[in-house]
Amino acid sequence: MRTPRWVPWVYAGPAVVVMAVACLYPLLSALQLGFYDWSMGTPWSEAKWVGLDAFLRAFQDPAVWRSLVTTLMFAAVCVVSEMVLGIALALALEGKVRGMAVFRTLFILPMMIAPIAVGLTWRYLFDAQFGLLNALIELFGAAPIGWLAQENTAFIAIIIADIWQWTPFVFIMMIAALANVDSAVLEAARVDGANWWQATFRVKLPMVMNVIAITLLMRLIDAFRVLEVIYILTFGGPGDSTEILSLHIYKTAFVSQRLGGAAAISVLLLVVVASLSWFALRLSNPLKDEGRS
Amino acid sequence: MKRRTLIQTAGGTALGMLGAGLPLVGHTQDRYAKYKGQTVVMSIPAHPHYDAMLKILPEFTRQTGIKVETDRLAMARMKDKQLLEMAKPSGDYDLCCYVVMWKGEYVKKNLIREIEPFLKNQALADPDYDFKDLVRPYVENIGLVGGPRGYLPGPGARLFGLPYGAETSILAYRRDLFEKHGLKPPTTYAEFEKLLPVVREKTGIGALTSRGQAGHQCVHAWLLHLNPMGGGIFDDKWKPHFNDETGVKALNFLKLVSETGPIGIPGFGQGEMITSFLQGQSAMYLDSTLIFGQVNNPQVSKIAGQVSYVLHPKGTVYASQSGGLGLAIPKNAKNPDAAFLLLQWLTSKAQDKAVTKVGGVPSRVSTIGDRDMVLQYPEFITLRQQIEHIDLDWRPIIAEWDEINIQALGVAVSEALTGKKSPQDALNGMIPKVTEIMKRGGYLKG
Numbered sequence: 001m002r003t004p005r006w007v008p009w010v011y012a013g014p015a016v017v018v019m020a021v022a023c024l025y026p027l028l029s030a031l032q033l034g035f036y037d038w039s040m041g042t043p044w045s046e047a048k049w050v051g052l053d054a055f056l057r058a059f060q061d062p063a064v065w066r067s068l069v070t071t072l073m074f075a076a077v078c079v080v081s082e083m084v085l086g087i088a089l090a091l092a093l094e095g096k097v098r099g100m101a102v103f104r105t106l107f108i109l110p111m112m113i114a115p116i117a118v119g120l121t122w123r124y125l126f127d128a129q130f131g132l133l134n135a136l137i138e139l140f141g142a143a144p145i146g147w148l149a150q151e152n153t154a155f156i157a158i159i160i161a162d163i164w165q166w167t168p169f170v171f172i173m174m175i176a177a178l179a180n181v182d183s184a185v186l187e188a189a190r191v192d193g194a195n196w197w198q199a200t201f202r203v204k205l206p207m208v209m210n211v212i213a214i215t216l217l218m219r220l221i222d223a224f225r226v227l228e229v230i231y232i233l234t235f236g237g238p239g240d241s242t243e244i245l246s247l248h249i250y251k252t253a254f255v256s257q258r259l260g261g262a263a264a265i266s267v268l269l270l271v272v273v274a275s276l277s278w279f280a281l282r283l284s285n286p287l288k289d290e291g292r293s
Numbered sequence: 294m295k296r297r298t299l300i301q302t303a304g305g306t307a308l309g310m311l312g313a314g315l316p317l318v319g320h321t322q323d324r325y326a327k328y329k330g331q332t333v334v335m336s337i338p339a340h341p342h343y344d345a346m347l348k349i350l351p352e353f354t355r356q357t358g359i360k361v362e363t364d365r366l367a368m369a370r371m372k373d374k375q376l377l378e379m380a381k382p383s384g385d386y387d388l389c390c391y392v393v394m395w396k397g398e399y400v401k402k403n404l405i406r407e408i409e410p411f412l413k414n415q416a417l418a419d420p421d422y423d424f425k426d427l428v429r430p431y432v433e434n435i436g437l438v439g440g441p442r443g444y445l446p447g448p449g450a451r452l453f454g455l456p457y458g459a460e461t462s463i464l465a466y467r468r469d470l471f472e473k474h475g476l477k478p479p480t481t482y483a484e485f486e487k488l489l490p491v492v493r494e495k496t497g498i499g500a501l502t503s504r505g506q507a508g509h510q511c512v513h514a515w516l517l518h519l520n521p522m523g524g525g526i527f528d529d530k531w532k533p534h535f536n537d538e539t540g541v542k543a544l545n546f547l548k549l550v551s552e553t554g555p556i557g558i559p560g561f562g563q564g565e566m567i568t569s570f571l572q573g574q575s576a577m578y579l580d581s582t583l584i585f586g587q588v589n590n591p592q593v594s595k596i597a598g599q600v601s602y603v604l605h606p607k608g609t610v611y612a613s614q615s616g617g618l619g620l621a622i623p624k625n626a627k628n629p630d631a632a633f634l635l636l637q638w639l640t641s642k643a644q645d646k647a648v649t650k651v652g653g654v655p656s657r658v659s660t661i662g663d664r665d666m667v668l669q670y671p672e673f674i675t676l677r678q679q680i681e682h683i684d685l686d687w688r689p690i691i692a693e694w695d696e697i698n699i700q701a702l703g704v705a706v707s708e709a710l711t712g713k714k715s716p717q718d719a720l721n722g723m724i725p726k727v728t729e730i731m732k733r734g735g736y737l738k739g
Contacts, residue, residue: 041376041402063700127565128557129574148560149505151711237507238559239708254373256696257398 027270033263040257054264064265066240067248068272074155074244075223078162082219085163086170087212091200093171094178104175111168119232122161123148126233151241154234158242161229166222170215177211178204213284217277224273245269324417328631329358335635336375336389338368341586342458342618343390345653346639352647353638359631368392375623379404384625387632391454393435393616398692400438400453405621408436408452411633419637426642426657430683431456435619444690455640456656458618461605461683462517463675465570465578465588468601470496478577478601482521482608486546489553492576499555502575503547505710506562508703514550515706517579519543520684521608526697527689531736533727535702536720544709544716551710559710571596579605581614582679585672586652602672604679611682617654693734701726 034054038047058064089107093100110118125132126147134144147153181204189203205212227246230236236243236251243251245265253262337343343365350361364386366374372395378384379399391399399405412418432455433446440450466478474495479485492500504510519525524539534540551558555569563580570578571587571594578584589597605613620639622632638644645657646666655661661673661680688694701723709719731737 039402040373041380041398041404043380128560129555129565129569130572144556146557146560149557149711150559151713154560234560235506235508235510235562237511237704237707238711239507239713240704251700255699257692258696 030263030266033260034267036260038259040254040259050260054258054260055267058261058264058268063240063243064245064248064268067243067245068268070155070240070242071224071244071246071269072272074159074162074226074242075220077159078166078223079216079219081159081163082167082170083212083216085167086215087174087205089167089171090174090178091204094175108168108172110165111172113165115165115226115228116232118161118165119229122157122164122229123233126157148234149238151238154238154242158230158233161233162223162226165229166219170219173211173215174208177208181207209284213280216283217280220276220280221273224269245272324419325357325359325634327416328628328634330360331628331631332360332362333387333628333631333635334362334364334385335632336364336366336371336378336386338371338390338618339365340368340458340618341583342648342653345586345648345651346457348651349644349647353635357634357638359634361635376404379623379625381625383627384623386623387626387628388635389621389623390457390618391621392618393459394688394690394694394698396435396438396453396619396621397443397690399621401692404624405453406624406626406629408455408622408633408636411622411630411637417630417633417637419641422637422641423659426659427456427640428459428656428658428661428680430461430615430680430685431459431617431656434615434683434685435459435617442686442689442691445685454619454621455636456617457620457636457640458654459656460581460583460614460617460654461676461679462580462614463582463584463672463679464603464605465584465600465672466603467496467573467576467596467599469599470498470576471601478603479606480603482518482546482606485606486549489549493553496576498573499569499575500553501550501577501579502561502566502569503550503554503558504561504563504566504580505547505551505558505707506560507707508699510562510703511547511559511706511710512698512702515543515547515702516688517605517614518546518608520612520614520687521605521610522546523609525686526702527731531731533724533731535727536717536724540720541716544706544720547706548710548716559707568593581617582676583617583654585654585670585676590652602675604675604682610684612684612687613679613682615683615685615687691734691736693730693736696730697727701730 035049035051036047037050037054038044093103093107113121124130128134128144128146128149131147133147138144145153147157185207186199186203189199194203224244225246226244227250230242230244230247231250234242236247246269249262249265249269252265253259337346347363350363354360364374371390372392375386375389375391378386379389380402389405391405412422412424432452433450435456436452436454437446437450438444438453440447464478470476470492471478474492476488476492476495477484479488489500504514519535519540522539522543524535524537524543526533526535528534555574557565561569566580567578567584567587569575570584573595588594588600591597604611620636622629622636626632639648640656642657642659645655645660646663649655649660649666650669655666655673655676660666661677667673688698705714705719705723708714709716713719714722728737728739732739
């Protein structure tokens with residue numbers, strides 16, 4: 001018996017409606033907010049229509065563009081490092097080695113810690129006077145460093161904190177993907193004379209490329225949204241050297257009380273993230289093959 | 294406008310009349326009976342003074358039968374939550390702790406109540422409250438809105454909150470180290486400037502600890518020096534002039550503090566700044582009087598019994614910080630009368646002493662002058678003098694200040710501290726941005 005055409009809509013409809021409302025409503029609200037001058041704590045009826053003013057102001061503000069460049073640099077360094085480290089760790093720990101379950105659990109712990117706690121922990125570790133890092137380098141006779149007091153070292157500090165927290169996410173995704181690789185294919189490669197490098201880079205990793213693409217996409221999106229750790233670690237400083245776009249949006253909304261301006265910059269952030277996501281999906285789109293079948 | 298003028302113009306205004314306008318009856322009636330069983334919800338920060346308050350709060354419930362719930366948040370997140378709560382038709386908070394910078398905004402948005410009607414309500418007001426005993430500059434700075442420049446005492450000023458956790462600045466120094474090396478604490482900025490490298494060289498530790506993190510923290514540190522040097526952010530017509538000779542001089546001084554201080558000052562928040570002094574990494578501390586309760590607490594301090602205090606050094610004038618925290622009753626409070634009773638109880642003579650005794654900061658002249666209190670905190674002798682030099686125009690308490698403070702000056706001062714720009718270039722670079730903010734706020738035409 002042929003399934004009527006409306007049946008899939010009945011099954012998928014409620015979920016589609018919920019998703020559409022949950023995703024679209026905040027997005028449309030942000031867009032709407034961008035056209036108004038409204039301050040928190042005042043009734044919406046007092047909001048003033050300003051048209052494209054907030055968008056124009058955002059695009060003309062050098063601080064926004066500086067912040068975007070910082071964000072792109074931060075995202076590029078963090079995501080590339082996390083992908084490389086996460087995949088390397090997964091490859092190293094995928095085999096059946098005694099006590100590996102304990103290691104795997106330890107590796108994913110940072111991901112489970114609240115970002116505020118991560119920020120505070122690294123703030124103490126990087127502390128110029130009492131931090132563990134300076135204590136270690138002083139053991140080797142080096143002078144202590146004001147990690148969070150200089151632009152370059154502060155930027156390195158936020159990157160280290162992000163890599164520490166989110167490499168486990170890549171690791172856990174990859175270890176799951178590698179576990180599902182058909183051992184017969186690997187066995188065939190070995191029979192054909194492939195060494196470890198060839199088996200890994202020409203067989204194993206291409207077979208999990210879809211998972212790599214999705215993981216890359218998720219990390220990319222997250223890297224653009226990170227806020228709490230940087231808020232606690234540097235608050236965007238010194239100067240505005242670590243002020244990534246999400247922190248700039250936060251300050252515009254809650255410090256300057258310009259919610260319209262913050263919404264306009266959020267739209268800019270959305271465009272950037274959507275473009276990068278589209279590019280990442282072009283590398284390997286896991287849904288493309290399903291659509292064809 | 295200088296402090297002396299301000300005090301004179303304050304005469305005959307709301308504040309002057311309040312002292313005389315308190316009720317004369319009500320001694321015997323139980324003003325709490327009607328509210329017994331009600332719950333006052335209080336928004337408070339994670340802050341040493343409010344930590345001390347939590348120790349005395351059970352006594353309020355025991356005495357009055359009014360319960361108290363506290364919502365304790367990090368200071369930086371408190372304002373967002375308060376704005377959301379106070380904007381609702383009926384909010385969750387009955388009593389809110391606020392930072393002085395927020396007072397103008399809260400009043401402008403019609404979010405908090407005037408205090409005077411409560412103080413004049415014979416059914417609520419305690420006739421023994423003695424309003425005039427509250428430290429006057431604290432009340433004027435924390436509570437008054439609507440006067441000259443919008444935040445100073447004078448014609449039009451009305452009372453919207455009471456000080457609870459108010460503070461000024463004072464210079465603390467390591468008496469043991471100064472005696473050992475034959476040093477004298479500075480009384481002027483000229484002496485201060487000469488002393489910093491000497492202290493660094495002789496003691497081997499940081500000379501003066503300081504805040505320096507980008508944003509509010511580094512601006513606070515700069516203002517501590519800018520005001521005594523005779524500088525300011527705006528002229529009388531709200532035109533920014535912080536990049537003048539005095540502004541640059543104050544920023545150069547802050548750079549010297551950073552260079553001769555403990556390592557890492559450009560990344561220091563208030564916590565790191567205090568810890569550096571309390572853990573013996575810095576020989577001097579010039580900041581909030583909040584330090585009093587912590588210096589002799591062995592759990593956080595290694596320098597108990599080794600610290601003395603002197604006045605915030607003089608530049609062209611004496612001008613110590615005016616700031617800190619107050620308490621206000623939201624417009625949409627569910628239990629405003631019970632909230633006032635709690636506010637009145639907390640700021641009463643007896644409870645001001647009680648909270649000070651357990652590590653809080655005093656809000657009353659009688660507490661600062663009390664014999665037992667002075668025995669516990671000998672620094673109150675210096676504090677009494679320092680209060681005379683509080684500069685009520687220490688920073689412009691206007692709604693636009695947060696943006697100027699964090700997103701403009703907070704970047705410029707930080708860039709100068711790290712050496713990315715010279716102090717002159719850094720300050721010059723922010724004049725257009727601050728001017729634009731002031732135009733947007735309607736203070737400047739254009």
